[in-house]
Amino acid sequence: MATCFRTYPSSSVSFPPSSSFSKRSRNRQERNQGKAPPFPLPRRWPSNSDSNLPYSPQIGGRFQIKSSNGHPLNAVSLQNGLSGNLPAKDHTDGKLKDGRPSSSGSGQSETTITITVVGASGDLAKKKIFPALFALFYENFLPKHFTIFGYARSKLTDEELRNLISETLTCRIDKKENCKDKMEEFLQRCFYHSGQYNSEEDFLELDKKLNEKEVDRLPNRLFYLSIPPNIFVDVVRCASRCASSPTGWTRVIVEKPFGRDSKSSGELTQRLKQYLTEDQIFRIDHYLGKELVENLSVLRFSNLVFEPLWSRQYIRNVQLIFSEDFGTEGRGGYFDNYGIIRDIMQNHLLQILALFAMEPPVSLGAEDIRNEKVKVLRSMRVLQLDDVVVGQYKGHSKGGKAFPAYTDDPTVPKNSLTPTFAASALFIDNARWDGVPFLMKAGKALHSRRAEIRVQFRHVPGNLYRRNFGTDLDKATNELVIRVQPDEAIYLKINNKIPGLSMRLDSSNLNLLYSAK
Numbered sequence: 001m002a003t004c005f006r007t008y009p010s011s012s013v014s015f016p017p018s019s020s021f022s023k024r025s026r027n028r029q030e031r032n033q034g035k036a037p038p039f040p041l042p043r044r045w046p047s048n049s050d051s052n053l054p055y056s057p058q059i060g061g062r063f064q065i066k067s068s069n070g071h072p073l074n075a076v077s078l079q080n081g082l083s084g085n086l087p088a089k090d091h092t093d094g095k096l097k098d099g100r101p102s103s104s105g106s107g108q109s110e111t112t113i114t115i116t117v118v119g120a121s122g123d124l125a126k127k128k129i130f131p132a133l134f135a136l137f138y139e140n141f142l143p144k145h146f147t148i149f150g151y152a153r154s155k156l157t158d159e160e161l162r163n164l165i166s167e168t169l170t171c172r173i174d175k176k177e178n179c180k181d182k183m184e185e186f187l188q189r190c191f192y193h194s195g196q197y198n199s200e201e202d203f204l205e206l207d208k209k210l211n212e213k214e215v216d217r218l219p220n221r222l223f224y225l226s227i228p229p230n231i232f233v234d235v236v237r238c239a240s241r242c243a244s245s246p247t248g249w250t251r252v253i254v255e256k257p258f259g260r261d262s263k264s265s266g267e268l269t270q271r272l273k274q275y276l277t278e279d280q281i282f283r284i285d286h287y288l289g290k291e292l293v294e295n296l297s298v299l300r301f302s303n304l305v306f307e308p309l310w311s312r313q314y315i316r317n318v319q320l321i322f323s324e325d326f327g328t329e330g331r332g333g334y335f336d337n338y339g340i341i342r343d344i345m346q347n348h349l350l351q352i353l354a355l356f357a358m359e360p361p362v363s364l365g366a367e368d369i370r371n372e373k374v375k376v377l378r379s380m381r382v383l384q385l386d387d388v389v390v391g392q393y394k395g396h397s398k399g400g401k402a403f404p405a406y407t408d409d410p411t412v413p414k415n416s417l418t419p420t421f422a423a424s425a426l427f428i429d430n431a432r433w434d435g436v437p438f439l440m441k442a443g444k445a446l447h448s449r450r451a452e453i454r455v456q457f458r459h460v461p462g463n464l465y466r467r468n469f470g471t472d473l474d475k476a477t478n479e480l481v482i483r484v485q486p487d488e489a490i491y492l493k494i495n496n497k498i499p500g501l502s503m504r505l506d507s508s509n510l511n512l513l514y515s516a517k
């Protein structure tokens, strides 16, 4: 369950990535030097009376995005967390730095946040978003005043939404309070609004409901786009024009895949920026919220024993493995357009690879970590077709049970050639990783569900215990395994003497099993 949100570089989903990953920081530098406006200018300069356009000139050389419900769309820094903090005040004129009136100016002394889950009837919303929001609430990470709205086309009442999500909420992180009471409290703050994704009228109706819940508090609004990518822009247009916050911030979390390639990803960014500034857009990769992925940098940079080994000198190869023991199961409409490389590899596994391989960042600040990841991505060799294998799962039966083929899924075209499995060897051509293959494997409908990083070390030179191990030196090499899921664990395979009078060796695990802690 992802309970923390991370952003990743905006510009590319090419595989492997290209240098365009650094575009955002370049833009920022240019802006800082006064060479570029804070966001792209419209081709035709709108007049103040041009109420259909999202831009309107603003005093002070900056430009503000305006929505048709009359609300300005304000850019704020990424540092303002979910807990509804206000941006820093500019003490010279008593206004907030982004030009909006301060909370005291608007007479609103307390903040409130409304989180609208767009696509609330869907798989991701049920499986991950509502449970993650509940986990935040349960752990007191949500602000005092918050409301959650589900939005989708399906006709549901508030009560039906609550029933739908109540089945998926758990108190698995920390059982410190009465879970049932907390769930009830959480569910009472959840509401539903049914509407089309491209209807400004429906979003205006949503806006009315949001206003009712926000009472007299300074409202911040977050829209979580838990929907297929082809409707991202429609929703952002309607939300920004008709349901943006009147006086607080408005932000949007966008799910992957963010385009199909570098070009379409760039186009999507440009289209979103018609309605939002970059600082309002949060691109999410939920794998970065997984406990062991978060722990990767801690393991490496806070333990002296690992960092000296973290290079081509000692590491023979690194394997990044994702497998699921279920197929598309009705999600073919989305999956068939993207395939396993775009669904899993270019986002989740590539993020892990970049975190694994990066140089120590200057600090733990998001920009510093991002800069190091970008350097890794820019050092990657362009993937050759010879270094990739793809496949698609077939039907089979086991223990009397029939398992359908990918093309048996009614949401998948019968003649589909979309890969559901891929394996590839990637190389980072820098001083640290020269010649070390990073092997990525990802597949649906395989034998087991797991995600792990396996680091295989080189053979011991001269191997004094050659006789005891025989010819298979691989059996005797050390391996560090970081098992992201299930049963989170970190273990190191080491060679050991079997206790007793004879000199018999065995490989055993130094094991840090999380569930046993």
Ligand SMILES: NC(=O)C1=CN([C@@H]2O[C@H](COP(=O)(O)OP(=O)(O)OC[C@H]3O[C@@H](n4cnc5c(N)ncnc54)[C@H](OP(=O)(O)O)[C@@H]3O)[C@@H](O)[C@H]2O)C=CC1
Pocket (backbone or CB within 6 Å): 119, 120, 121, 122, 123, 124, 125, 127, 152, 153, 154, 197, 225, 226, 227, 228, 229, 231, 255, 256, 257, 286, 331, 334
């Ligand atoms: N499922 C997962 O585990 C993960 C998904 N994601 C990403 O999250 C997003 C949502 O995924 P997921 O929840 O699985 O998707 P779903 O297919 O479940 O779609 C979500 C909702 O969007 C609406 N919808 C579906 N198809 C269309 C369509 N063609 N046109 C308009 N509305 C549609 C439906 O709501 P209604 O009909 O009620 O309007 C549906 O309940 C995707 O971008 C996906 O890549 C990311 C990580 C994990």
Ligand SMILES: O=C1O[C@H](COP(=O)(O)O)[C@@H](O)[C@H](O)[C@H]1O
Pocket (backbone or CB within 6 Å): 286, 324, 343, 344, 451
């Ligand atoms: O992003 C996605 O991830 C899920 C797997 O996520 P997990 O946290 O359950 O491992 C995958 O099923 C889905 O196809 C993909 O879109």
